[in-house]
Amino acid sequence: MLSIKNLHANIEGKEILRGINLEVKAGEVHAIMGPNGSGKSTLASVLAGREEYEVTEGSVEFLGKDLLELAPEDRAREGVFLAFQYPVEIPGVSTTNFLKSAVNQVREYKGLPPLDAVSFLSMMKERMKLVEIDQSLLSRSLNEGFSGGEKKRNEIFQMAMLEPKLALLDETDSGLDIDALRIVSQGVNKLKNKDNAVVVVTHYQRLLEYIVPDYVHVLYKGRIVKSGTKELALELEEKGYDWIKEEVGEVL
């Protein structure tokens, strides 16, 4: 589904991604871990199409298309979804408000007729249950005055509405208490099927107890320096990153 080859990216002349290789197949769950500042969010942003980042080398193929050629909205319409680590506040625009246009523009791209107000609302109601989110939150200005947990829950609600092929969840667990974490993870799991894939970025094993990864990767200084199965996450939780840094020290 997603094939990243030797991806290099800069911001403000600084190289952040320094040769990422990653293959994600339909039906898989991948976890990306790594110390602060190693480039996890940068990778997610580059995949979603944030324009401040300059890709200097490498390629990204998504469902047979050159992802890097596409505008951010077309990536979303093709099925890429990024749950932001720090979702932005948008005064005056409510989730309901923009999602209606978003859902319909995605449908239009796929050659589907727009949803009428009634079907849209019933779809909303159904997906709201999935993450136990309140209607009142969805009618408020996006993220304005939301708690950390509300922001993250709202991100996953949007994911449920847009039904992406590839979901990139950037630290969706931060700011969530244990109950919320369970609800949100269960939501993600319910949306999971053999045709889609999830990449979770996290610092903690706890999330991975709910969203169980097939593969765990360690991103360090802009490269994936180690990959393994879910046991790797346990090991990282226990031992931290120093041993990995040492292991790769000589290579970098």
Next chain:
Amino acid sequence: MQEVLNQRIETAKASASYLPSEERTKAMTWLQANGLPHAKAEEYKYTHLTKVLEKEFSLQAGVAKSVVTKEQLSGLLFESVEAHHVVLVDGVFAPELSRIAADSKQLEISAFHEAQQKPAYLQYAAKEAHAEADPFIALNTAFASNGLFIEVKRGAAVELPVILYHISSASDAKPVIYPRNLIVVGENAQVKLVEHYITLGEAATFTNSVTEIVCQQDALVDYYKLQFNNPSAHQVGTTQVLQVKKSVFTATTVSLDGKMLRNNLNIVMDDEHCESNMWGLYLLNGKSHVDNHTMVDHRKPNALSNENYKGIMDGNSTAVFNGKIFVRQDAQKTNAFQSNRNILLSNDASVNTKPQLEIWADDVKCSHGCTIGQMDEEQLFYLRARGLSYESARAMLLHAFAADVIQNIKIEGIRTLLEELIIERLSK
């Protein structure tokens, strides 16, 4: 310029006017002595109206020469809005073109020449807008020959809005049009007023208007000034408001088109527990220029003023915002808030914003803030990452920015119309 002006004043002296003669003479004398603002005059330095007058217009008072027919106006008035539609052609009330269904016990609308003996007219006509305060008030007072008097009677809650359509018949002689209005809203009365400007044809126009509004005790007045008809319109208008005890006055100024527009909104809160709201939106393109000067004068304690002007500027457009807040020594426990926020969509657009607070009382709550910025890239990216096209994401963000001004419009038909115009404009 002064020479032409003096000549015109001489001509005006010899011709009849229904404005109070004492004030009219004062205005003429003032103009003869001071003239119109020169290029460096502080209050008009960004908006060179004098130059425009000098070059393009004859200063001649606009007399309704051309006959305007109902057919010519069709489609130009807000037909779908249930309202008292009051048409003025070149500054002169045209009852035959108007549709007023007023109960005279509640609402009276008449030309100045019919209002000469009415107590409210005698008490307030030309008493609040002072010639010496602004050269264009002086100009209007000197040259307007008639005007429109609206009286909302004590206790009357006028249900339908009163819409004034200022029509420029735009004859070739390029006259200046001098609309003059006096609106007295009685004790505990309520009314919604709209001033809208329409040019017939494409010709450049120059309108110099003065609207005096008196809000008696407990009056509730919503006032709307709409400027979106003619991209070659020049306009300098003063809305002069006097507020008496516990009255609430709300002004909403929306400017979408105009070559050079200058709006002076002056509110004098001459009593306790008054509230005034000043909302403004300018959404400009091309070479439009809009200058909003507002002044709120807190003279007595316990009053509240709230101001929020927003600008979205594209093309080569320019805007000026100048917000004066005076809090006099007596005006303890004043609350005064002011905000002017601007988004520039093009590198060639510009905004000049200046808050001007002068506070002599010590127990007051005042705040003000001005911002000029670009579209927020983070917000744009967020929406695009959800599948919205660049254009619709941009339109949605700009619409949200403008919305808190538009949402305050209480006349549904006009709010909807403006919403549509704005969405259309922002989607370009």
